[in-house]
Amino acid sequence: MYAILSTPNFHNQAQQLAQQLNLPLHSEKSKDPTFYLYYNTHGLNLMATHLNLGPLYLDFNHGALYQRLQRASISKEPLARAVGLHKKPELTICDATAGIGREGCLLTSLGARVTLIERSPIMVALLKDALTRCNAPWRDHVTLIAADSRDFLATTEETFDAIYLDPMFEAHSHKAQVKKEMQYLQALIGPEEDADALLTVAINLKPGRVVVKRPLKARSLLDKKPNFVLSLAAYRFDVYLS
Numbered sequence: 001m002y003a004i005l006s007t008p009n010f011h012n013q014a015q016q017l018a019q020q021l022n023l024p025l026h027s028e029k030s031k032d033p034t035f036y037l038y039y040n041t042h043g044l045n046l047m048a049t050h051l052n053l054g055p056l057y058l059d060f061n062h063g064a065l066y067q068r069l070q071r072a073s074i075s076k077e078p079l080a081r082a083v084g085l086h087k088k089p090e091l092t093i094c095d096a097t098a099g100i101g102r103e104g105c106l107l108t109s110l111g112a113r114v115t116l117i118e119r120s121p122i123m124v125a126l127l128k129d130a131l132t133r134c135n136a137p138w139r140d141h142v143t144l145i146a147a148d149s150r151d152f153l154a155t156t157e158e159t160f161d162a163i164y165l166d167p168m169f170e171a172h173s174h175k176a177q178v179k180k181e182m183q184y185l186q187a188l189i190g191p192e193e194d195a196d197a198l199l200t201v202a203i204n205l206k207p208g209r210v211v212v213k214r215p216l217k218a219r220s221l222l223d224k225k226p227n228f229v230l231s232l233a234a235y236r237f238d239v240y241l242s
Contacts, residue, residue, distance in 0.1 A: 002122065003033035005047075010039035017044075021121055035188070037125065044129035046122060048187055056184045058100055058130035060139075065102060069109045069136070079103055080110050082211045082230050082237035083162040091161040096149035096202065100181050101127050103166060103213075108138045115158070116142060117149045120188050150194065153201045163202045166213040167195035167221075196222050203240060210240040 004018040004025050017037065018025040029036065029049070036047045045055040060066055074080045074089070085091055089111040095104035098116035100123070108114045118124050124146040131142060145152065153163070168189050199221040202210045212221055216236055220226060226238035 001033060002035045002037070003030075005029060005036045005038035007038060007040070013039045017125065021125065035122065037122065043133055044126055046126060046184065048184060051183060051187060053180050053183060056126070056181065058126050060101075060105060060130055060134040060136060065100075065105070068102070069106060072106055072109060074110050077106065077110065078230050078232055078237060079164075079211070079213075080107065082239055083107065083112070083164060084209060085110055085112060088161065092159070094153070094158075094160045094163045094207075095166075096153065096163055096198065097166045097168070098127065098144070099123065099166065099168075099185055101130070102181075103164065105138070105142060107164075108141050109136065113141045114143070115160070116144045117147055117152050118144070119146070119148045121146060122188055123185070150198055150201050153198075153205050156205075160205070160207040161209075163205065163207050163210045164213075165195070165198060165202060165210065165221075167198065199224070199240075206242050208242055212238045212240075214238055 002023050004014050004023050006014040006025050006027050015025060034048065034050055036049065038045050038047065042057050042059065045057040047055045060069065074085050080086060083091060083093055085107065091112045093107055093112045094115045094117065096117045098104055098118040101116055104114045104116045116127065118127060124144065127144055131139060131144060168185060199210065199212060214220065214236055216231065216234055220238055227241040228239050230237040
């Protein structure tokens with residue numbers, strides 16, 4: 001299902017990644033793998049042979065993610081208010097559903113110290129590559145961990161001011177560029193049917209608050225009423241206080 005595509009200029013990186021992920025190394029594309037990872041001058045790319053979307057690569061130095069981080073402010077970002085950054089500017093936050101790292105790195109750029117947890121080894125590889133290339137000063141305040149968040153939160157001895165959950169669901173509504181990223185995430189991960197269990201583990205860790213991003217009309221996880229809700233046009237943040 002997955003393979004690493006080797007090119008002459010980036011063969012060494014491709015070979016090393018193939019060994020790290022225990023994936024086959026191909027010198028040319030075939031019809032068998034659904035996903036290819038390959039390097040070029042942008043960094044690490046993911047290509048889905050069954051999606052007509054072009055490659056996905058993460059970049060915190062240029063492009064849409066960079067522009068959003070440049071424009072961000074605590075007063076303008078609802079997520080920053082949801083996690084409590086407006087009250088305490090140097091929070092320790094666990095983004096337990098890191099995905100492409102957009103929200104976690106946004107919070108870091110606004111002053112938080114963020115631990116990103118991601119269970120997809122493919123997404124971890126893309127995130128690691130993007131963070132290695134990142135030259136922003138907030139980079140030093142991001143920790144990336146490859147793990148199932150339920151296991152991590154159930155066993156960690158770390159404490160967090162806030163835990164952020166954005167489980168994968170079909171009913172996301174975002175702009176066109178984000179739709180491409182979401183389609184890749186849905187193809188790689190699919191709907192996260194363990195989201196209720198993840199909320200249980202997060203609440204049991206007793207952080208200052210747990211914030212859950214939900215489609216605007218979706219039920220609350222665990223059917224548990226949040227302490228308060230921040231609603232936007234297409235989604236909302238359910239906030240559970242310790």
